Amino acid sequence: MSLLRYYSPNNQFEAGIDEAGRGCLAGPVTAAAVIMPKSFELSTVDDSKKLSHEQRLELRYVIEKEALAYSVVHISHQVIDQINILQATFKAMHQCVDELSIRPELLLIDGNRFPAYLGIIHQCIVKGDAKYQSIAAASILAKTYRDEYMEKLHRKYPQYGWISNKGYPTNKHRSAIKEFGPTKYHRTSFTLIKEQ
DSSP, rough: OOSSSOSSOSOOOEEEEEEOOOOSSSSEEEEEEEEEEOOOOTTTOOOGGGGGGHHHHHHHHHHHHHHHEEEEEEEHHHHHHHOOOHHHHHHHHHHHHHHHSSOOOOEOOOSSSOOOBBTEEEEEEEEEGGGGGGHHHHHHHHHHHHHHHHHHHHHHGGOHHHHHHHHOOHHHHHHHHHOOOOOOTTTTOOOSSSTT
């Protein structure tokens, strides 16, 4: 089933917004905002979690080529530890809107909470990345950009398995933290090992 192309026919510029990395033990939280043309329709665009790594990379190229505007923002682990992961996620989303080259008329947010962005109405949509193309496109950009970030860090710290777990709390990741200790990229406000 194809995802819906737009939320409201009255809005010319709808920005889909999504994030990646909220549940990770290390690295940034990453948000993306995407404004797709109303004519854009591609059946393979979907929630990034349903796609393979190769599919996400292929679609990222298409999205970046076809989007009217897009932006991707990383908020560091230091900021996450200072203001908490929820506020860091909202900060990333707001900054994405700031950095769009076109000012959207409507923000479509994946999830159930979002602090209003001054001057632009928004709509929160639970599982929106599986319902609307612009949110799905944002989920693909957020996921691929964050994955690249963690793959670069993996070269410095291969023992944590970030090439595959991307910082999420897998057993291998937690075992490595227990054995080698946390890196400077770990989120100290999170429970890094279960005995902590």
